[in-house]
Amino acid sequence: MSVMIILIAFSLLLAGGFLIAFVVNTKKGQYDDVHTPSIRMLFDDETPNNKTTTKN
Amino acid sequence: MTMKSSIHTVQETLCYHCGEKCTGTVIQYDEKEFCCTGCKSVFEILQNNNLCSYYTITQNPGVSQQRAHVNTYYDFLDEPHVIDQLSFFKEGTQIHVKFSIPNMHCSSCIWLLENLYKLNPGIISSRVVFLEREITIVFDTKFVSLKEVVILLKKIGYEPNLSLDDLTNRSVKKVNRAQLYKIGIAGFCFGNIMMLSLPDYFSDGVFSKEAYLNTIFNYVSLGLSLPVFFYAAQEFFISSWQQLKLRKLNIDIPIAFAIVITFVVSIYQIVVLNKLGFLDSMSGIVFFMLLGRYFQNKSYNYLTFQRNFSSYLPIAVNKIENGKEKNIPITDAIVGDELIIRQQEIVATDGILLSTDAWFDYSFVTGESNWIQKHQHEVIYAGAIQKSGVSHIKVSKKPSQSYITQLWNSKKNPKFVSNTILTTERINVYFSAIVLLLGTLACVYWMWQGAFNTGLTALVTVWIVACPCALLLCSTFTYGNMLSILAKNGMYIKNAAVLEKIKRIDTLVFDKTGTITTSNESEIDFIGQELTEEEYNQIFSLANLSIHPLSKTIANYLNQYNQLDVQDFKTFEGQGIEGSIGKYRIKLGSRQWLGVKSSDNNTFTHVFVQLGNQVVGYFEIKNKYRTNILNEMTDLKSAFDLHLLSGDNDAEKSTLEQIFQQKGSLNFNQLPEQKTSYIKELQSKGKTVMMIGDGLNDANAFEQSDAGVAVIESENNFLPACDVILLARSIHKLKLILNYVSKVKVILWITFSISILYNIIGLSFAMRGVLTPVVAAILMPISTVSIVGLSYLLSRYFAKQHNLTT
Numbered sequence: 001m002s003v004m005i006i007l008i009a010f011s012l013l014l015a016g017g018f019l020i021a022f023v024v025n026t027k028k029g030q031y032d033d034v035h036t037p038s039i040r041m042l043f044d045d046e047t048p049n050n051k052t053t054t055k056n
Numbered sequence: 057m058t059m060k061s062s063i064h065t066v067q068e069t070l071c072y073h074c075g076e077k078c079t080g081t082v083i084q085y086d087e088k089e090f091c092c093t094g095c096k097s098v099f100e101i102l103q104n105n106n107l108c109s110y111y112t113i114t115q116n117p118g119v120s121q122q123r124a125h126v127n128t129y130y131d132f133l134d135e136p137h138v139i140d141q142l143s144f145f146k147e148g149t150q151i152h153v154k155f156s157i158p159n160m161h162c163s164s165c166i167w168l169l170e171n172l173y174k175l176n177p178g179i180i181s182s183r184v185v186f187l188e189r190e191i192t193i194v195f196d197t198k199f200v201s202l203k204e205v206v207i208l209l210k211k212i213g214y215e216p217n218l219s220l221d222d223l224t225n226r227s228v229k230k231v232n233r234a235q236l237y238k239i240g241i242a243g244f245c246f247g248n249i250m251m252l253s254l255p256d257y258f259s260d261g262v263f264s265k266e267a268y269l270n271t272i273f274n275y276v277s278l279g280l281s282l283p284v285f286f287y288a289a290q291e292f293f294i295s296s297w298q299q300l301k302l303r304k305l306n307i308d309i310p311i312a313f314a315i316v317i318t319f320v321v322s323i324y325q326i327v328v329l330n331k332l333g334f335l336d337s338m339s340g341i342v343f344f345m346l347l348g349r350y351f352q353n354k355s356y357n358y359l360t361f362q363r364n365f366s367s368y369l370p371i372a373v374n375k376i377e378n379g380k381e382k383n384i385p386i387t388d389a390i391v392g393d394e395l396i397i398r399q400q401e402i403v404a405t406d407g408i409l410l411s412t413d414a415w416f417d418y419s420f421v422t423g424e425s426n427w428i429q430k431h432q433h434e435v436i437y438a439g440a441i442q443k444s445g446v447s448h449i450k451v452s453k454k455p456s457q458s459y460i461t462q463l464w465n466s467k468k469n470p471k472f473v474s475n476t477i478l479t480t481e482r483i484n485v486y487f488s489a490i491v492l493l494l495g496t497l498a499c500v501y502w503m504w505q506g507a508f509n510t511g512l513t514a515l516v517t518v519w520i521v522a523c524p525c526a527l528l529l530c531s532t533f534t535y536g537n538m539l540s541i542l543a544k545n546g547m548y549i550k551n552a553a554v555l556e557k558i559k560r561i562d563t564l565v566f567d568k569t570g571t572i573t574t575s576n577e578s579e580i581d582f583i584g585q586e587l588t589e590e591e592y593n594q595i596f597s598l599a600n601l602s603i604h605p606l607s608k609t610i611a612n613y614l615n616q617y618n619q620l621d622v623q624d625f626k627t628f629e630g631q632g633i634e635g636s637i638g639k640y641r642i643k644l645g646s647r648q649w650l651g652v653k654s655s656d657n658n659t660f661t662h663v664f665v666q667l668g669n670q671v672v673g674y675f676e677i678k679n680k681y682r683t684n685i686l687n688e689m690t691d692l693k694s695a696f697d698l699h700l701l702s703g704d705n706d707a708e709k710s711t712l713e714q715i716f717q718q719k720g721s722l723n724f725n726q727l728p729e730q731k732t733s734y735i736k737e738l739q740s741k742g743k744t745v746m747m748i749g750d751g752l753n754d755a756n757a758f759e760q761s762d763a764g765v766a767v768i769e770s771e772n773n774f775l776p777a778c779d780v781i782l783l784a785r786s787i788h789k790l791k792l793i794l795n796y797v798s799k800v801k802v803i804l805w806i807t808f809s810i811s812i813l814y815n816i817i818g819l820s821f822a823m824r825g826v827l828t829p830v831v832a833a834i835l836m837p838i839s840t841v842s843i844v845g846l847s848y849l850l851s852r853y854f855a856k857q858h859n860l861t862t
Contacts, residue, residue: 001266008276012248019244026236036186039163040170044109 073099075116098213102168105175110168117164119213132392133203142202149197150180155216157209158189169214176200176208191216217387235350242288242343245280246336252277253336274326274333281335285319289342305488310495310519315341318516318829334512340830341520348837352525371404373397373455376448386455393451398603399627403440405455408433410448416440445625445635446601487524495519498823510825517822521832526811526843533844534803537851538796545860546786547793554779557763558797560744564692565735565757567749568702569661570605571767572715573679574784580613584665584673591672593617594637595665598644601625602633605750605769606663607644610675630703630728632663640668647674647705648725660707679708681715684788689715691791697743699723701731701757731757748782748790792858799854807847814839 025031069078072088073095083090086103090096095118102110110117132138145152160169165184169191172182178200182193195205209216252273289312296312299305315338322333371386376394386404389395394410397403403416415427421439430436436449495518502511535552542549549555566572587595596617599610604627622635632645643650643666650664650671664674692698699721700712706724713719723734735757738745747754747761750768755777758764766778767787782790818835821827855862 001269004269005272008252008273011251012276015244015248019240022240023237026233026240031233031236033185033187036166036184039166039186042163043113043167 070116071095071118072111073116073118075118094213097211101175101212107168107171107174110164113167114162114164117162117168119159119161130203130206132390133206134201139202150194151197151202152192152194153202153205154190154192155206155209156188156190157214157216159214160184160186160189160191165214168212172208175212176204179205235346238288238290239343239346239350242284242339242346245284245288246339246343249277249280249339250336252280253332256332270332271330274330277332277335278323278326281319281322281339284339284342285315288346289315292342292345304485305492306484307488307491307522307524309488310491310522311341311345313492314516314519314829317512321512334829337516337829341516341833344830344833345520345836348834348840352837352840371402373404389451389455391451391454395449395451397442397447397449399442399445399601399625400603401442403436403438403442403449405438405451406453407436407449407451409436410450411446414442414447415444417443445622483524483527487522487527491519491522494522494819494823498825502825507825513827513829514823514825516829517825517827517832518819520829521818521822521827521835522815523818523836523839524815525836525840526814527808529840530807530811530843530847531804534800534807534847534851537848538800541851541855541860541862542793542796544862545789545793546783547789548781550779554763555797555800557744558746558780558794559800561696561746561763561794563697563699563738563743563745565699565701565738565745565747565761567731567747567754568700568704568712569679570750570769571748571787572681572685572700572712573605574682574769578609578680579678580609581676582673583676587672589617591667593620594640594642594667595644597622597637598625598633598635598642601635602627604633606661606677607633609677610644610663613675630726642667661704681711682784682787686715688788688790689717692794693717695791695794697721699734699738701726701734703727703731728754728756732760735760789860792860796854796858796860803847803850803854806850807843810846811839811843814843 069082069089070076071078071091073090076091078089078091083093083096085096085099088099090099098118102108133142139151143151143153157169160166166186169184170182172193173179176195176199178196178198180194180196182191184191193205195202206216255270255273292308292312292315295306295308299309318334318338318341322335322338325331325333372383373386373389374396375382375384375389376396381396389405395405395407409430409432411432413429413431415429416436417427418437418440421437427443435452436447438453438455495515498518499511499515502508502514505511532552535555538555539549539552549558592614596611596614597620599607599614600619601622602608620637622637625633625635627633628645628649630646631649632643634641634643634645636642644663645666647654647662647664650666652664652671652674661677661679662674663677665672689698693716698716698718700716700723702724703726704724709722709724712722716722723730726734731754735745735747739760739762745761746763746765747757748765748767749757750766754764758766758777758779763780764778765780765782767782767784769784786793814835818827818832818839822832852862
């Protein structure tokens with residue numbers, strides 16, 4: 001059962017990694033606008049007839 | 057086969073671009089129909105650039121271009137300091153700007169605005185934040201200028217709202233991020249502490265063979281709880297500390313106490329007793345409360361977004377463009393515009409005086425009742441009321457509707473002192489005190505019974521589950537919702553205290569001229585001597601200086617004449633106006649004022665003209681009554697006492713008797729003082745009086761009445777003396793509106809009761825120790841959001857029931 005210590009340590013490390021990712025991305029502004037991307041996602045890419053565009 | 061008859065039915069053609077009905081000429085282009093050349097032009101631009109997907113994403117996505125202004129002055133965007141202020145980032149020749157575009161309303165708008173780069177190669181990219189109605193555009197100054205970008209936006213129908221104080225948005229974002237950090241950290245710690253507490257849930261937490269594991273689990277949990285206690289829970293502690301310093305109580309205090317107690321007891325248990333403690337509860341409380349508050353704030357923001365934008369009074373100003381006067385909404389005025397302000401009109405934006413000296417009344421802004429004389433080139437601040445003739449000013453600062461509304465509200469009026477017992481502060485204090493007491497009582501009881509754990513649970517949950525937020529907020533929100541719904545229906549109320557007064561109105565007093573009659577379509581004729589063109593010029597010049605409905609009617613009638621310079625312009629309330637042109641003293645006024653002998657011909661309103669020393673004739677004005685006024689009066693009569701106080705003669709008494717359907721309480725030839733004393737008399741009989749007038753001759757009567765309603769024809773005439781502004785075109789909704797306002801009591805009762813019910817049920821469970829802290833922490837924000845949402849829905853429900861626009 002003493003292996004629990006190692007398991008817990010690893011799980012904390014992993015979860016901590018996610019926490020850091022969360023904090024860093026919030027700092028970069030990912031959560032400043034949560035509404036518009038949901039609409040933007042549904043736009044079609046241009047058909048070959050028109051000019052092609054890659055806009056993300 | 058029947059022949060098609062020559063009368064063809066008119067089909068409703070809808071514009072392909074904006075979806076509105078095509079009244080007037082229908083413009084055909086590319087087998088599609090448009091309501092105006094504006095809409096067609098936008099379509100042309102989109103088609104030439106292969107952007108017609110715009111029309112497939114949403115139906116008729118365009119904004120009607122019919123009412124768009126044709127010439128707008130954008131040259132100021134070429135100035136480097138303006139560009140500097142509007143852009144927030146520069147790199148080489150690239151500039152990033154942010155604009156507010158109120159017109160965007162659907163996904164097509166977003167699509168088009170993010171495809172701007174296709175319309176102009178100089179534009180590199182653009183990105184929209186829909187909820188804020190903002191767009192960020194990156195463009196290259198080598199290929200396109202800021203002015204061209206703005207003109208392009210205008211051409212496709214998305215004119216930006218140019219304001220030089222865009223920098224305030226930035227700070228709001230930082231605050232929201234801090235909240236997210238706290239929630240993230242609290243959630244991380246909470247989840248992991250719960251995981252570490254799992255053994256505790258299942259087998260009383262004792263590892264029989266490896267007891268050291270227990271210690272490790274406990275101390276790791278302790279370590280994880282530190283960031284929660286010292287960082288994430290900060291706002292509760294800070295708020296409580298501030299309140300305690302002021303010797304006041306608020307709802308954060310029981311919550312802070314609960315957190316501290318759980319933490320301290322847990323530390324004691326871990327360190328001394330080597331038991332697990334309650335760290336999962338503590339971190340759970342913090343996490344769920346923070347989460348709840350975050351969603352609460354989002355709901356409030358959503359609900360108040362509409363309220364803020366629509367409740368502001370739609371003030372309009374008269375702009376001079378190419379020598380002609382044009383009426384535009386205040387939000388369209390930009391720096392550099394020349395505005396004309398007449399006597400008694402309000403200066404709606406900061407400006408530089410272009411004409412010669414003029415007198416201004418700043419009492420609205422500063423409370424200073426003496427008028428101030430301003431000289432040419434001096435700055436006139438918004439909120440001043442012009443008191444001498446006519447002034448031209450050049451706009452020097454972007455106008456803000458909210459500023460005027462704030463000024464309107466800031467005048468402390470003793471007649472609206474709230475005398476309810478339940479003020480916000482009192483509720484906070486009493487509620488928090490009761491909660492603290494109940495918690496302590498429950499805890500003591502359980503401890504006395506020997507159940508230590510239950511006692512602690514009861515203490516903590518009682519202190520968390522009770523929530524006065526709904527009690528405090530439901531009146532604010534209900535009033536706010538009502539104000540915004542009323543604003544959509546053409547009635548602008550100063551603030552919530554006025555709403556409370558309106559609930560109790562039982563008597564309506566009407567003014568005649570301008571209120572029941574409309575100056576727009578009166579018939580007018582001049583009867584008297586033959587006058588030369590010069591003399592008509594003089595009369596026109598004088599009449600054009602006043603905003604009284606009769607003057608406006610005369611000015612409209614004579615509008616082909618020229619405006620001359622008028623000196624020494626004076627207004628005599630209820631009687632007339634006078635001014636000097638050259639050597640002549642000209643007067644326009646009532647029969648009594650000019651001393652004309654009364655004749656029998658008393659059928660219509662007469663405005664007499666005196667040039668120099670001689671009365672040369674009079675204008676005969678046949679008043680046109682507003683449409684549906686008879687129906688409106690019939691409706692109103694069933695619920696209120698109706699009175700008429702008119703400064704005019706009783707020529708149309710019989711017509712008015714028909715309209716009011718009564719013979720008594722119709723008074724004519726009233727001077728302003730008489731109107732005020734009439735209202736005083738009604739009030740002494742115990743009536744609550746609403747005065748409905750145009751505010752020009754009734755300022756004192758307005759102050760005297762319990763609620764003064766100014767009926768305004770156009771949005772130019774903003775009168776600070778009134779409590780409510782009613783747009784003339786909405787006067788037929790008066791009964792519906794008054795009925796709707798009386799429902800505010802119902803809404804408040806419902807929301808109050810439900811909020812109290814929540815608290816009683818929650819507390820009864822908590823005191824028995826049956827509620828877990830985590831569940832308590834979730835319940836609190838749920839109750840607040842649901843009650844606020846309920847008040848919003850009820851306001852709209854009642855509005856629909858009364859056929860008001862929502």
